[in-house]
Amino acid sequence: MKVKVKRFKDGNFVWSEYEVDGEGRTVLEILQRIKEEIDPTLSYRAMCRAGICGTCAVKVNGEHKLACNTRVYDDITIEPVDIATPIKDLVVDHEFIYEKLKKGKVWFDPLPTNIPLKPDELKNTEKSWDCILCGICNYVCPAIQEDKNFGLPSTFTKAYGVVFDKRNANKEKLKDLVPLNIQSCTHCKNCTFSCPKDCTPEFLITILENNMVRYGLISRKEQDFGFLGF
Ligand code: FES
The missing domain is CATH 1.10.1060.10 (Alpha-helical ferredoxin)
Structure with a gap:
């Protein structure tokens, strides 16, 4: 599946595109796979991986979701959340x-x-x-x-x-x-x-x-x- 990630880099937003074997996985698992196997420079925020800590919110296909409890089966876009000030890639200031x-x-x-x-x-x-x-x-x-x-x-x-x-x-x-x-x-x-x-x-x-x-x-x-x- 294709995964497009909107990243905040050097004061601008840019898109990175990855091909990931991620059907049926959570968005957080896909981000982890990208970071560990394809692009170690990708930044995102997560801790508990279980819908408890509240740190992993992102936009998935235009809707705000918790990355760790959103399962996907097709091509997706992942973006930083709205309103909050972006810091790096998907990480925003809380x-x-x-x-x-x-x-x-x-x-x-x-x-x-x-x-x-x-x-x-x-x-x-x-x-x-x-x-x-x-x-x-x-x-x-x-x-x-x-x-x-x-x-x-x-x-x-x-x-x-x-x-x-x-x-x-x-x-x-x-x-x-x-x-x-x-x-x-x-x-x-x-x-x-x-x-x-x-x-x-x-x-x-x-x-x-x-x-x-x-x-x-x-x-x-x-x-x-x-x-x-x-
Ligand atoms: S990683 Fe804790 S809520 Fe998603």
Whole structure:
């Protein structure tokens, strides 16, 4: 099969083409095969190879995917993800994702003693805890391009678990999310459709946004679609 890889080299994007015996393999296995057997200069990022660490996101045939859990059977193109700053070949800078987590203080404030959660209490936040911070929800998000201060879908996905988990001592955690412009989300659902872990970021953003309105942290914003007037 033909594998075309879009690489960032010396400030420009260039395409490299390889012939690889890779039918039925994952994109990550194909990249490893290229690096080990054909072109040792190819750079990409991966660690766990099992869909857990979240480092291997790339675009496969134009769609954002985890390289390690995407199996391919025909010719493919592999590109670096959108939005993030490219560093070398398929490797991009993830720092902007961590900066937004810091800005929203998305972490637990521990209770003096641990308290167990019942299974149904855990169910409420499990979509949030399933997030592996692969960043794919951010790379497909149009709101980021409109508002550089928007907190990112990944930040709100993680924040949901912190806000609604009773083991967090800070019961006013929602306040920390105010600077992240949650209302810049267009609710296009690109993030939800692309998430490889089915975390439904747009749904979690909607619930956080509703609660922020309810507690007076942000003002209610209604969209006028024009067709509701008589
Ligand atoms: S290598 Fe860890 S998620 Fe793909």
